[in-house]
Amino acid sequence: MALGARPDGVRRHNRSTLLRRLHTLGAGSRTELAAELGLNRSTIKALVDGLAAAGLVTERAVAPNGTAGRPSLLVSPRPESLCVLAVDVAVERITVALVGFGGRILVGRHRPVQRGDTEPTVVIERVAAVAEALSLGGLRPAEVAVSVPGIVRRADGLVHEAPNLRWTEVPLGTLLGEALDLPVAVGNDADLGALAEHRRGAARGVGDVVYLSADIGVGGGVITGGLPLRGSTGHVGEVGHMVLRPGGRLCYCGCRGCWETEVGEQALSRALGLPADASRRRLVAELRTIAEKQDTMHGRLDEYAGWLGVGVVNLVNLLAPELVVLGGLLAALPPDLLAGVEARARDRSLVGRAAARSVRIRPAELGGQASLLGAAELAFERVIAAS
Amino acid sequence: MALGARPDGVRRHNRSTLLRRLHTLGAGSRTELAAELGLNRSTIKALVDGLAAAGLVTERAVAPNGTAGRPSLLVSPRPESLCVLAVDVAVERITVALVGFGGRILVGRHRPVQRGDTEPTVVIERVAAVAEALSLGGLRPAEVAVSVPGIVRRADGLVHEAPNLRWTEVPLGTLLGEALDLPVAVGNDADLGALAEHRRGAARGVGDVVYLSADIGVGGGVITGGLPLRGSTGHVGEVGHMVLRPGGRLCYCGCRGCWETEVGEQALSRALGLPADASRRRLVAELRTIAEKQDTMHGRLDEYAGWLGVGVVNLVNLLAPELVVLGGLLAALPPDLLAGVEARARDRSLVGRAAARSVRIRPAELGGQASLLGAAELAFERVIAAS
Numbered sequence: 001m002a003l004g005a006r007p008d009g010v011r012r013h014n015r016s017t018l019l020r021r022l023h024t025l026g027a028g029s030r031t032e033l034a035a036e037l038g039l040n041r042s043t044i045k046a047l048v049d050g051l052a053a054a055g056l057v058t059e060r061a062v063a064p065n066g067t068a069g070r071p072s073l074l075v076s077p078r079p080e081s082l083c084v085l086a087v088d089v090a091v092e093r094i095t096v097a098l099v100g101f102g103g104r105i106l107v108g109r110h111r112p113v114q115r116g117d118t119e120p121t122v123v124i125e126r127v128a129a130v131a132e133a134l135s136l137g138g139l140r141p142a143e144v145a146v147s148v149p150g151i152v153r154r155a156d157g158l159v160h161e162a163p164n165l166r167w168t169e170v171p172l173g174t175l176l177g178e179a180l181d182l183p184v185a186v187g188n189d190a191d192l193g194a195l196a197e198h199r200r201g202a203a204r205g206v207g208d209v210v211y212l213s214a215d216i217g218v219g220g221g222v223i224t225g226g227l228p229l230r231g232s233t234g235h236v237g238e239v240g241h242m243v244l245r246p247g248g249r250l251c252y253c254g255c256r257g258c259w260e261t262e263v264g265e266q267a268l269s270r271a272l273g274l275p276a277d278a279s280r281r282r283l284v285a286e287l288r289t290i291a292e293k294q295d296t297m298h299g300r301l302d303e304y305a306g307w308l309g310v311g312v313v314n315l316v317n318l319l320a321p322e323l324v325v326l327g328g329l330l331a332a333l334p335p336d337l338l339a340g341v342e343a344r345a346r347d348r349s350l351v352g353r354a355a356a357r358s359v360r361i362r363p364a365e366l367g368g369q370a371s372l373l374g375a376a377e378l379a380f381e382r383v384i385a386a387s
Numbered sequence: 388m389a390l391g392a393r394p395d396g397v398r399r400h401n402r403s404t405l406l407r408r409l410h411t412l413g414a415g416s417r418t419e420l421a422a423e424l425g426l427n428r429s430t431i432k433a434l435v436d437g438l439a440a441a442g443l444v445t446e447r448a449v450a451p452n453g454t455a456g457r458p459s460l461l462v463s464p465r466p467e468s469l470c471v472l473a474v475d476v477a478v479e480r481i482t483v484a485l486v487g488f489g490g491r492i493l494v495g496r497h498r499p500v501q502r503g504d505t506e507p508t509v510v511i512e513r514v515a516a517v518a519e520a521l522s523l524g525g526l527r528p529a530e531v532a533v534s535v536p537g538i539v540r541r542a543d544g545l546v547h548e549a550p551n552l553r554w555t556e557v558p559l560g561t562l563l564g565e566a567l568d569l570p571v572a573v574g575n576d577a578d579l580g581a582l583a584e585h586r587r588g589a590a591r592g593v594g595d596v597v598y599l600s601a602d603i604g605v606g607g608g609v610i611t612g613g614l615p616l617r618g619s620t621g622h623v624g625e626v627g628h629m630v631l632r633p634g635g636r637l638c639y640c641g642c643r644g645c646w647e648t649e650v651g652e653q654a655l656s657r658a659l660g661l662p663a664d665a666s667r668r669r670l671v672a673e674l675r676t677i678a679e680k681q682d683t684m685h686g687r688l689d690e691y692a693g694w695l696g697v698g699v700v701n702l703v704n705l706l707a708p709e710l711v712v713l714g715g716l717l718a719a720l721p722p723d724l725l726a727g728v729e730a731r732a733r734d735r736s737l738v739g740r741a742a743a744r745s746v747r748i749r750p751a752e753l754g755g756q757a758s759l760l761g762a763a764e765l766a767f768e769r770v771i772a773a774s
Contacts, residue, residue, distance in 0.1 A: 010397065151737060161737065208618045220705075224618050231595045231611050235707035235738045242701045245633065253737050255700070313642070314629045318607075318705065320622035350538060350548065350640045351622045 011047075014039065018047050019384045022057065023101055024199055027076035029062070048075050056081045056101065077102040082387075084379035085134070085141035085182070087127050088189070088372040089148050091164045091216055092280075094123060095369075096130040098139050099376035103200060107134050108372075118165045120172065128179045145185040145379035146172060147192045147371035149217060151235055157186030160235075163252055164216045185378050189213070190327075191237060192374025193364070194221025195228055197325050199377055201365040206323045210315050211364070212239065213327035214268070215280075218260040222319060240264065244310055262307035265329060271304040284332045291334035305337050309344040316349040316359050327364035338363070398434075401426065405434050406771045409444065410488055411586055414463035416449070435462050443468045443488065464489040471766035472521070472528035472569070474514050475576070475759040476535050478551045478603055479667075481510060482756075483517040485526050486763035490587060494521050495759075505552045507559065515566045532572040532766035533559060534579045534758035536604060538622055544573030547622075550639055551603045572765050576600070577714075578624055579761025580751070581608025582615055584712050586764055588752040593710045597702050598751070599626065600714035601655070602667075605647040609706060627651065631697055649694035652716060658691040671719045678721035692724050696731040703736040703746050714751035725750070 017037055022028070028036070034044040051057045055078065062074045079100030088095040090113075097108030109130050127146075135141070150162025157173015177184040187195075194203075194211035203209040209223040218240030222229035229236050240260035241253050248257030261267060269278050272286050290299065312324060324345070326333065342361040349359075364370055404424055409415070415423070421431040438444045442465065449461045466487030475482040477500075484495030496517050514533075522528070537549025544560015564571040574582075581590075581598035590596040596610040605627030609616035616623050627647035628640050635644030648654060656665050659673050677686065699711060711732070713720065729748040736746075751757055 208620070224616060224623070229611060229616070231707045233595070233707060236611070236705070238704040238707075238737050241704045241737050242629075243697050244631065246631065246697055253735075255735055310630050310633055317625040317628045318623070320618045320620060320625075348640075348642055350625050350628050 014043070015047055015050065016384050016387065018044075018051070019056070019387060022075065022077045023103060023380055023384065026102060027074050029072040029074050031072055033075060048073075051075075054081075079104050079106060080139065082383060083139050083141050084376055084383060085131055085144040085180070086372050086376035086379060087144065087146040087176075088375060089118075089123055089127075089146060089165070090189070090371075091118065091149065094126055094130075095372050096127055096134065097372060097376070098134050098141060099373070099379075101380075103373070103376065103380075105369075105373075105376075106139060107137065109134065118167075120167060120170045120175065124172075124176050124179050127176065131180055141182065141379075142383045143185070143379040144176065144180055144182050145187065145192075145375040145382075146176065147187055147189045147375040148172065149189045149215070149219065151238065152186050152188050153233055153235075154185075154187070154230065155233070157184055159186065183382070185382060187375060187378050188219065188221070188237065189371040189374075190219025190239075191221040191228065191230070192378060193219075193327050193366075193370035194223055194325075194374070195377050196366055196370045196372075196374035197327065197364055198223045198228075200373060201370065202325045202362050203323055208319070208321045209323050209325060210239075210319055210321040211325045211327060212312075212315075212330060213364075213370070214240075214260075214264050214330045215328045216265050218264050220315070222321075224319065239311070239315065242311060242314065244307065244314070259307070259311045263304065263311065263330075267307075268304065268329060271301055273300060280329070283329065287329075287332045287334060291336075301334075301337055305340055308333075308337075309341045309348075312341055312345050312361070313349045316345050317351050320351045321359060324359065324361045325364050326361065327366075327370055331363040331367065333363075401430070402434055402437065403771050403774065405431075405438070406443070406774060409462065409464045410490060410767055410771065413489060414461050416459040416461050418459055420462060435460075438462075441468075466491050466493060467526065469770060470526050470528050471763055471770060472518055472531040472567070473759050473763035473766060474531065474533040474563075475762060476505075476510055476514075476533060476552070477576070477758075478505065478536065481513055481517075482759050483514055483521065484759060484763070485521050485528060486760070486766075488767075490760070490763065490767075492756075492760075492763075493526060494524065496521065505554075507554060507557045507562065511559075511563050511566050514563060518567055528569065528766075529770045530572070530766040531563065531567055531569050532574065532579075532762040532769075533563065534574055534576045534762040535559065536576045536602070536606065538625065539573050539575050540620055540622075541572075541574070541617065542620070544571055546573065570769070572769060574762060574765050575606065575608070575624065576758040576761075577606025577626075578608040578615065578617070579765060580606075580714050580753075580757035581610055581712075581761070582764050583753055583757045583759075583761035584714065584751055585610045585615075587760060588757065589712045589749045590710055595706070595708045596710050596712060597626075597706055597708040598712045598714060599699075599702075599717060600751075600757070601627075601647075601651050601717045602715045603652050605651050607702075609708075611706065626698070626702065629698060629701065631694065631701070646694070646698045650691065650698065650717075654694075655691065655716060658688055660687060667716070670716065674716075674719040674721060678723075688721075688724055692727055695720075695724075696728045696735075699728055699732050699748070700736045703732050704738050707738045708746060711746065711748045712751050713748065714753075714757055718750040718754065720750075 059073045079102050082101040083098050086097050093110050095110035098106045100106045151160040159170040159172050173184045173186045190213045197203045207226045211221040220237045220239030241258045245257030249261035251258035446460045466489050469488040470485050473484050482497035485493045487493045538547040546557040546559050560571045560573045577600050584590045594613045598608040607624045607626030628645045630644050632644030636648035638645035
């Protein structure tokens with residue numbers, strides 16, 4: 001239930017709203033900002049003056065758009081004025097970056113990880129070392145957020161299970177918070193990928209989005225009505241473990257026929273006739289070759305595309321997205337395969353047929369940085385809410 | 388993106404919040420209301436005085452709870468002061484009721500419908516006739532909301548597809564609005580059932596809920612973080628058409644192996660060995676007999692329970708509910724069958740295992756009135772937001 005509002009909360013709410021607007025969409029004139037926030041000119045002026053005094057924005061005059069009159073003042077976020085530390089813990093590499101107000105990566109590093117070398121203590125040491133190196137330039141992050149390929153309890157950053165890292169019940173938020181002496185938030189990689197693609201990638205401005213990402217596992221993130229679907233605990237979105245083929249292949253989760261067993265990295269290798277230990281680079285190269293030859297539909301990927309389609313139809317029926325964004329390995333699938341899955345999602349789903357608008361399927365735009373940038377967004381949400 | 392707030396909106400926001408509180412939870416003392424809304428005593432007094440002057444609430448002194456001091460003033464909603472017309476269009480009957488402020492049915496009627504006799508014009512005429520009869524007592528509804536077993540566009544109440552009514556692209560909101568000369572909202576029956584069970588039934592106070600209801604079809608409604616999951620268009624939740632058995636039974640939607648074909652009314656009849664045209668009454672009687680004999684697990688319902696479990700596991704992985712509420716025919720399933728599905732949902736879902744709290748499965752509490760009461764809630768949301 002919504003709480004009562006008090007007049008003394010209004011100014012703070014408006015300040016956060018303005019910070020969020022500048023962070024997400026970048027610079028805007030005072031006139032634009034006043035219109036977008038539904039506030040009058042004097043209120044906007046007071047808010048902007050406050051942000052300028054705190055060093056968070058700069059203002060400069062720009063010539064008005066071919067019209068006579070006073071030049072408008074363009075308000076821009078100052079990237080270095082406020083930054084967060086974003087961390088992406090993946091199976092094969094750890095990426096750490098300082099991301100500035102406005103969403104740009106100010107400085108970043110990534111380190112390869114040997115498979116199996118993902119002990120929590122090792123990961124935490126490496127992140128702390130890189131964070132210290134990055135901070136040498138004088139930038140001090142206000143918050144930290146970490147992306148992890150696992151099931152995370154949002155409240156305290158406990159990683160319940162991250163099968164491909166072989167983590168169970170790792171209190172990552174607490175441990176990393178102690179190591180860095182900063183507040184740390186932890187999120188699921190696909191949830192954060194969805195957030196980043198929604199704010200800054202293929203799903204900008206789209207209200208209802210399903211983001212699917214396949215690497216070793218298959219994860220999903222959902223945006224609904226413009227907001228991330230998280231549930232009370234943040235466990236939402238284990239799409240890879242939707243059972244689609246009862247009695248099918250055994251999944252590590254203990255079920256048979258999980259979607260992941262038909263559309264994850266191993267399934268893709270199998271479909272392409274590659275050896276089980278083929279590198280991701282080889283897999284992607286093979287997909288590019290197929291795309292260039294445009295032979296998908298007659299080829300080896302028919303059955304794979306069929307299973308991808310079944311799962312997408314289910315998600316369209318359940319969640320009615322306008323857009324399905326495919327990330328990770330799925331972003332490399334040939335365009336005509338995606339077109340086939342899109343046609344199926346439109347024709348075979350009740351919701352796809354009924355909705356006046358047709359569901360679209362598009363590859364992700366942020367590539368390997370989606371989860372990292374999503375972690376930065378998670379950290380900025382907390383910074384802005386607290387500011 | 389959130390808009391800016393203005394001080395003149397604060398009073399209105401607080402008034403709506405208080406109306407919503409009284410409507411959903413019933414009477415409360417001024418002290419309780421002030422604490423719940425986070426407002427001081429003078430602000431609450433001004434708000435309550437305003438509602439009392441408008442005739443929406445009554446106040447009476449109650450003896451304080453065993454303590455000395457001034458008696459507290461108990462603020463109660465006046466049911467007749469504000470009412471809405473709720474309509475539930477089902478395949479076998481149309482129910483119409485006037486529901487008062489606070490959520491109680493003031494007066495209601497239902498009429499059986501012959502299968503096939505669900506032409507939109509006939510339905511609208513009947514609803515209008517009953518509405519007129521109900522209003523003879525002098526109660527005038529402020530808004531109307533209708534529950535329909537189909538895919539609905541929330542914005543204007545267009546029913547895209549309601550297969551069991553044989554409706555396609557019926558502008559029910561517009562047509563009924565003209566017939567009644569009142570604003571009409573339309574919602575999906577399972578979405579509204581979820582809303583009602585969340586506000587007034589088995590899911591009171593639970594933040595993340597999946598409501599499943601089987602009759603001829605199988606529908607679902609989702610509550611996440613305490614709010615209905617609707618997406619931008621209101622098409623969310625066609626769980627019955629999750630394909631779980633590729634190559635399985637043909638569904639009217641054109642796919643094979645939809646969940647509905649394994650757990651809907653027909654599937655239940657089949658599992659029980661009843662003729663395909665067995666009445667719902669007979670079906671429910673048969674389920675009661677099984678429950679009394681407690682022979683489910685050795686019996687005819689094993690395979691049925693298996694398919695119910697597969698779908699529930701998928702939904703738990705996708706949406707991480709704390710509680711799954713089973714409505715319609717599913718509410719009549721034997722308790723030990725539900726216990727088996729619950730155990731499966733806990734053991735077989737990644738999310739179920741990972742979440743510290745275990746998912747529970749419970750029968751609905753509002754029985755055949757869930758969708759009707761949910762429609763009333765939908766109408767009240769609009770009344771309160773506009774008041």
